[in-house]
Amino acid sequence: MYGVMREEKSKNVWYLIVAQAFFLSSSMTNVSFAGLAGKMLAADPKLATVPLSLVIVSTALTTGPFSMLMQHKSRRFGFMLGSMLGILSAAVCAYAVRIGSFDLFCVGTFLMGPYFASAQYYRFAASESVPKTHAARAISLVLLGGLIAALMVPTANAWFNEHFMPYTFMGVYIFVGIMAALSIVPILLMAPIGSPAHYTPEDASGEEGQKKGRPLSEIVKDRTFLVAVTNGIAGYAMMTFVMTATPLAMEACGFGSLTSSHVIQGHVIAMFLPSLFTGQLIARFGVMKILLVGQACFALAFITALSGIEVQQFSIALVLLGVGWNFCFVGGSHLLTTVHTEAEKGRVQGLNEFIVFAVSAAGSLASGFILNEFGWTVVNQVTFAILAVAAAVTVIHVLKTRNTVESL
Structure with a gap:
């Protein structure tokens, strides 16, 4: 391929x-x-x-x-x-x-x-x-x-x-x-x-081979790290938040478990099917553009979910949710690999995964409560707030990077 x-x-x-x-x-x-x-x-x-x-x-x-x-x-x-x-x-x-x-x-x-x-x-x-x-x-x-x-x-x-x-x-x-x-x-x-066969001479020598790695306190201040982690957290949190609430919301709207299972299956397929071409899109257009497209898919998903409570709205919203997750997750993961050296990867990747799953767990537990207390509309409004943070962090990074390049 x-x-x-x-x-x-x-x-x-x-x-x-x-x-x-x-x-x-x-x-x-x-x-x-x-x-x-x-x-x-x-x-x-x-x-x-x-x-x-x-x-x-x-x-x-x-x-x-x-x-x-x-x-x-x-x-x-x-x-x-x-x-x-x-x-x-x-x-x-x-x-x-x-x-x-x-x-x-x-x-x-x-x-x-x-x-x-x-x-x-x-x-x-x-x-x-x-x-x-x-x-x-x-x-x-x-x-x-x-x-x-x-x-x-x-x-x-x-x-x-x-x-x-x-x-x-x-x-x-x-x-x-x-x-x-x-x-x-x-x-x-x-x-x-990690064997010598898997590294080029450039990887095995020079700064990357000699440094023991920066402390995490320094790495977390890196704007690229913040963009990678923010998109990973937001993508997983928004996806988990809405996906967990969807079957319950559909049940409350009178749809059976078979109908909701088909909606969830469509969502899962949409999460992974774009992987056929996501990597190629990143290579061609750049990771930042793909992150922004992923965020746009999330926005369209929430707008669709807020537009009605028919099966079509649930289905389209969950498909868009899956595509948005794929772009943000793959993009964020790729961006993270550009932040750390070989010596730093254990700490950086471990911190990233811990934060993502901790927030995902909180989102999963909170979604049911918010749905029961405030309804499906508020669930999607909360995710809009999360999306706004991720979009702001990404756009600010893009603008600052562009200004830095133009000043050279």
């Missing part, structure tokens, strides 16, 4: 696409069924969302440690450890469902977080496996694994759930475990990342 893929080391990108597909199959399944299983097992229905919240909290807590672990060990070591914890988590969850233990189920979902955390670095591993000029394309391609998962998961979930009856939801967690186990295969096939 791309000329760079002819290079032997770039095979890692294809292996990571497969690993991403297996990971997101586990992730989508857990997001779909953790709340339902929690409701079935909990003595109080109010505790139903605790298992899913534990996954998000655990992911946020372990993103930083996993980044540093990969910095000191290797990407492969971190990915393998994450996958093995995913297998353990799925086994605990399946057994908890089998014996009807809510407490044990919560332990199992908490153990899922490290697997989710480790997989967040697949895209960075892909960018490190190719020349820097192709980093955006590599990041974009890895996200295609989500498209494979979106098409496979609904049928697989139905089959596994049915074949492990009468233990409802036991089968879907067995499926999660199988997906986590299969993710080990492409990881084992990967060429080591």
Whole structure:
């Protein structure tokens, strides 16, 4: 597909696409069924969302440690450890469902977080496996694994759930475990990342090879870092905020679960399908323009959502939401790789992932409350405020960069 893929080391990108597909199959399944299983097992229905919240909290807590672990060990070591914890988590969850233990189920979902955390670095591993000029394309391609998962998961979930009856939801967690186990295969096939074969002589010498790295207090003041992190945070927060509230809003409008599931599936496909060309767009037009287009997609999504409560409005809004997320997430991830040196990547990437997931967790928990208390309109108005901050940070950076260049 791309000329760079002819290079032997770039095979890692294809292996990571497969690993991403297996990971997101586990992730989508857990997001779909953790709340339902929690409701079935909990003595109080109010505790139903605790298992899913534990996954998000655990992911946020372990993103930083996993980044540093990969910095000191290797990407492969971190990915393998994450996958093995995913297998353990799925086994605990399946057994908890089998014996009807809510407490044990919560332990199992908490153990899922490290697997989710480790997989967040697949895209960075892909960018490190190719020349820097192709980093955006590599990041974009890895996200295609989500498209494979979106098409496979609904049928697989139905089959596994049915074949492990009468233990409802036991089968879907067995499926999660199988997906986590299969993710080990492409990881084992990967060429080591960080070996001399993966760096040019320029990378191995000079400032990048000699510096120990700047302190985080200095890096976070970098405007480019702020743009990358702000777009990553805003993109994930807005997407999670609206996506979480959509099924509840559609139910309140009288639509059935099948209708809302189709809307969500369309959203998930829209999140990952643009990955076929997002990297090429960044290479051709520049990352800042793609970030701004992503923000425009978010704005159109919220305007559409506010225009009515028919299925068409929900569907179009969620598709635009998915495309906006893809552009902001891929663009922000690529921009982040330009900020740090090899010595700094563990701390910088770990901080970025922690902030993104912490804010995403807060958004997920807040969306249900805001929807119930204030309604669907306010949900979208809140996201407009988040979008305004991201747009302001991006535009200011573009203008200051342009002024600096013109003054030279």
